[in-house]
Structure formats: structure tokens, C-alpha cells
Amino acid sequence: MAYQQVAVPARSTTPGVLIGVAGLTVLVLAVRVTGAGEAPAVEIFALIATSIIVEALPFVLLGSLVSALIEVYVPERALDRIAGFPLSVQIPGAALGGLAFPVCECGSVPVARRLIARGVHPSAAVAFMLAAPIVNPVVLLSTWIAYRGFGIGPQMVGGRALLGLVVAVAAGWALGADRATIVLKRAPSDEHAGGSRGGGFVAHLSSEFAYMAKFVVIGAALAAALQTIVPQNIIAGLASNTVIASLALMALAFVLSLCSEADAFVAISFTQFSPAAQLAFLVSGPVLDTKLGFLYGASFGVRFVPRLIMVVVPIVLAGALWFEVLIT
Numbered sequence: 001m002a003y004q005q006v007a008v009p010a011r012s013t014t015p016g017v018l019i020g021v022a023g024l025t026v027l028v029l030a031v032r033v034t035g036a037g038e039a040p041a042v043e044i045f046a047l048i049a050t051s052i053i054v055e056a057l058p059f060v061l062l063g064s065l066v067s068a069l070i071e072v073y074v075p076e077r078a079l080d081r082i083a084g085f086p087l088s089v090q091i092p093g094a095a096l097g098g099l100a101f102p103v104c105e106c107g108s109v110p111v112a113r114r115l116i117a118r119g120v121h122p123s124a125a126v127a128f129m130l131a132a133p134i135v136n137p138v139v140l141l142s143t144w145i146a147y148r149g150f151g152i153g154p155q156m157v158g159g160r161a162l163l164g165l166v167v168a169v170a171a172g173w174a175l176g177a178d179r180a181t182i183v184l185k186r187a188p189s190d191e192h193a194g195g196s197r198g199g200g201f202v203a204h205l206s207s208e209f210a211y212m213a214k215f216v217v218i219g220a221a222l223a224a225a226l227q228t229i230v231p232q233n234i235i236a237g238l239a240s241n242t243v244i245a246s247l248a249l250m251a252l253a254f255v256l257s258l259c260s261e262a263d264a265f266v267a268i269s270f271t272q273f274s275p276a277a278q279l280a281f282l283v284s285g286p287v288l289d290t291k292l293g294f295l296y297g298a299s300f301g302v303r304f305v306p307r308l309i310m311v312v313v314p315i316v317l318a319g320a321l322w323f324e325v326l327i328t
Helices: 014-034 040-073 074-081 087-100 104-115 121-133 137-150 153-177 197-227 231-236 242-256 263-267 275-284 288-298 304-327
Strands: none
Touching: 040 197, 087 197, 104 121, 104 288, 104 304, 121 137, 121 153, 137 153, 137 263, 137 288, 153 275, 153 304, 197 288, 242 263, 242 275, 242 304, 263 275, 263 288, 275 304
């Protein structure tokens, strides 16, 4: 039986796209006429926002592709079998399923939406959504490559995978315990499309991508604005204490909104921070960042993000402290 959804009236994306294009055109013309684009802060903002969008949108497309495949081509009975397993099997199984799906955090959200809509327990879908961008093979390989020159490649890969799985399973259990926390909002793609399977696949893919992509753009703009405003020397001054350093890098990961396939190369650049604090950055970023806040808000109920923060932050902090003890 499908999980409860909150209906959001389906509307054509064409007016929104036209308004967005018109607004962007006016903004570009205003910047060119006033010369504001030559200001260093504006250039930094544009560079950061563009890089986040360029990194994220391909993975939103990949997630939307998987979502459409599940909706159109996966038989209902296949997901019924998954939903029939005990929750104690569904949640860790879904988290481990992230090992087989090379999707980034932006791509895992639409997949989780579709799994819930098709009857998979929300706790299991959330566990998959949070684990996939941390434990998938592409991310773990990039983590090893980034840290291998420092002699701690295996430790960082193992620490990231294990802590990521713990966070995903714990969050799945905690958030799924209160069913009101995971109330799935209905996107236009949740409406059943008639006609052929091919036509339905294209309709679901395009509507899901359009629905999710606009929130990535909003989140990227906000992340770029925060990075442009906050002085970097403030961040560097927090590295002396492991607890403060870990919390600082978790906050920075939230602001930076990096793609998990590339964040290890950014984390290793924080040489003034310990590997434990860098691990906190690598685990918290793919489950809590600015653009994800908008994606979660577009997909789930208002309780979701605050409850997720309450679960993720203490677990990641404790895991980082234990990691420091084990590798020193």
C-alpha cells in the first residue's frame, strides 16, 4: 500500500520556466549595464553558484531517470516483496543498497520519493537516501584517491563508509518512528500518465527533473551568497579543538553544498583541521546542506529537516571523536 502523500496541484512547468528565463535575462542585462559583474564579490558568487549547479544537476537528472524507471518499468509486485520484509531487515538492507547505486545526494532524493510513493516503508527509503551518496563506489573511490597521498586513504574510506551507514540507519529508524515526519509531498510526476510506457517514462522524467532542479538552483544561490559573505579566516581559527573543529566543518559542509563525488578533494585542502574533523565534513555534507534543505522541503513534511539535524549532528560528532581516538 502506498504511503500517505500530500497532494500538490499539478501545474504546467512552462510558465515557471519562462518567468525564470525572463528574470535571469533581466538580471544579466542589469549586471552588464551597471558594471556590477566586475566586482570581486559578484564574480565569486557567480562562480560558486554556477559550479554547484553544474555539479548537482547531472545527478538530479540521474536520480530522476532512476525514479522514472522505477515508476514505469518496475512491477508493483517487486516493490511489494521489499515492503513485505520486516523493518529490521528493510532499513539496513536499504542502506547497504547504496553501495550499488552511484547517485549523489541530489539524485538520491527523487529515488527515495519514488520508493515511498510505491509502497516501500519511509524509514527504509530514508536510509537509502542518506546512505547512497556516502557509500556508493564512486564516492568511496574519490575519497581514497584524495587521501592516499597522506597515508590514510583506507582509514578515511572505512571511516566514511561505516559512519555513513550508522547515520543512515539511525536516521531511518528515528524519523520513521513518527510517520508524520515523512509525509511525502506530491510532485507533478506523481500523477499517473496515460499512454505508452515510453511516453509515461519521458513524462515522469521531465516533470520530476523540473520539479527538483528549481530547488537546487535556489539552494545553490543561497549557498553562494553565504560563502561570499562569511570571511574564511573565521573558519580557520576554529581548528584547534576537535569538537569545535568538527562542528565548524559540519557547518561549512552545510554552506558549501558540494557534490559528494568531489567533496573529499575539498576536505583534504583543510590542512589546519584534523582528519577527524574532515571526516565529519565528509559524512554530514551529503546528508545536510543548503541545497538539500530545499530538496527535503520540497519532498517531505516540515518536521523532516529539524528531526534529521537532531539525529545526524550528534552521531557524526561522536563518530568523528571515536575516529580520532582510533587513528592516533
